[in-house]
Amino acid sequence: MEQLKNINYIPLNFIKINNKWKEIDIDMYKCCDNKCINTNKSIGECTKGNGFINLIDEENIKYVKCVERKGVNKDSLILTENSFKKPQNNINYSLFYFEIKFTKMEGVKNHKVIGFKKCGPITKYIRFGADSASIGIGNDTFNLPICTWNNNDVFGCGLIYPPENFPYIFFTQNGNQIGKAILLNENSDSYKPYIILNCCSVETNFGKDLETKPFVYDFSKHLIPKFY
Template structure:
């Protein structure tokens, strides 16, 4: 039944118009949907491109970081090599300078008196004074030494009319060994303070000495001395880079005695020793120069050029 007041034609026309409007709305909606999808696709592609660019940027930053780190490590390595080269050249310069200026470096080694030897190894046939029993009087009345401690040797005179004064050799525990690959002149040195226990016309006129591995002795042949004099014996090894031999020198009360004695070969070691008769000695091996310095100023010792 047609609406009131409208003819069938009018109704049909109205329906047609409404239908057309719906079609237009659907068409517009579809167009908007397509545009939305297109924009959505564009947005997705844009976001994808942004993500790609962000990843590219991260990779570039990482490459730059690695590159900078690599250059930094190379620069540090070059700097370290350069500093090491400078240090090595400085050391070599100082070594060559020391050789040129004939500077001597004191070699400190811990030492002590240890072995009793010599022509008369024993105080008597009973050997009552020995390494195991270094302190006491000879039962035969002979004069002999007592090893009181590491640095003090006491001579006990013979009983008058009964025995004789024996002159033993006492050697140090450690020898003066030739330094290996050394660029400086090396000084070994020790001193003894002598205390006369008896005045004898034939008393030994030498005490502090040194010998090499072939038992060749280096000592002064003649010199005069008084009670409580301090004698020193020094050995100077040349640097390994120069063609020279070691030499031995002696001091008395802080002053050098005569000329030095030049060795004929570069022996590997020299052993300090003393020969005592009616004389006690207090020794300074240089074990602690801060509290017990040498009488001879070793800091002023320069390489000697005059020899016997």
């Protein structure tokens, strides 16, 4: 654990775990009925000419655009190998966090979502969508006043477990918090990072080595959150 403190002197413990992009969810989103690109075959082209992602390595995902006049660009949903699990017997604020740098293709419609999937018998997605300018949990959506993004913008997603209260999730863009936080009114023990991409490629920082590759977001400026 790497201890961090915000300006209100709330002790934060950044929980560093080895993580990587692993699962391509073809139950929700697939390149075509043939499911050409999947978790076991994460690099390749769709036989129907549709656009879809290629999982290049543990941290990098490349979107391969559709074949012109043949296919369409499809959404892709990717999850990490490991979930963030609630620390046991923790007396401080436990923090899980990751950041993604997005590169969008020019001349086509781009789409991206970043967030956490609640694991368990009843799944739920907590997400931020830049194109829809909204933050949501399950069927509830909260619209933001304005949200624009450019190539190489860095978006972050954090999960904080307080020692006693319910956990919450927050989102950042280029080091600044976006909107309000989402209070999780249930003590689920496990959340898994996920993204949805269309015509966007990503480079991820899971916090493996913060000395050589620090986060853009400065946790010393993390305020006590306001909630939706």
